[in-house]
Amino acid sequence: MPTAAEAAAREFAVHVRQDRGRCSALGDRGDMTAKQQPRTRHVPQRTCIACRRVAGKRALIRLVRTDAGVEVDATGKRAGRGMYLHPNQQCWSAALKGSRIEQALRTKLSAANRQALQAFAATLPASEELPPIDAADQPVDAAQPGTEA
Numbered sequence: 001m002p003t004a005a006e007a008a009a010r011e012f013a014v015h016v017r018q019d020r021g022r023c024s025a026l027g028d029r030g031d032m033t034a035k036q037q038p039r040t041r042h043v044p045q046r047t048c049i050a051c052r053r054v055a056g057k058r059a060l061i062r063l064v065r066t067d068a069g070v071e072v073d074a075t076g077k078r079a080g081r082g083m084y085l086h087p088n089q090q091c092w093s094a095a096l097k098g099s100r101i102e103q104a105l106r107t108k109l110s111a112a113n114r115q116a117l118q119a120f121a122a123t124l125p126a127s128e129e130l131p132p133i134d135a136a137d138q139p140v141d142a143a144q145p146g147t148e149a
């Protein structure tokens with residue numbers, strides 16, 4: 001029985017062949033295997049909207065604008081306009097103090113929404129002294145309070 005990966009690989013091969021068929025019409029760019037995405041290597045960099053420092057995407061917490069309001073995006077993959085904050089109270093309170101989140105996400109924060117985000121921020125470590133989340137290849141569990149030093 002083929003594994004999901006094998007099935008995917010076969011589908012991809014078919015796809016490439018179909019692509020090749022079309023290629024002559026579009027101007028042949030040669031070897032289509034170049035289309036395969038390289039794994040890892042490039043770590044996307046994002047800017048914390050509070051302190052403006054750049055960090056690897058996974059070292060930051062993503063907030064996403066949804067129909068229900070602004071929510072913490074633990075997976076970092078949810079659809080919608082997003083922004084990033086360091087996982088510490090310093091950056092969160094700076095962001096929540098003004099209208100930076102609203103500006104970044106082009107939305108209005110309701111009082112309840114702001115409160116929910118403040119409650120989340122309260123579970124974070126106070127300042128930056130925390131192990132790099134980058135190293136841990138696991139989703140951030142929003143329900144868990146940060147580990148105390």
Ligand SMILES: [Zn+2]
Binds near residue numbers: 049050051052085091
């Ligand atoms: Zn920050």
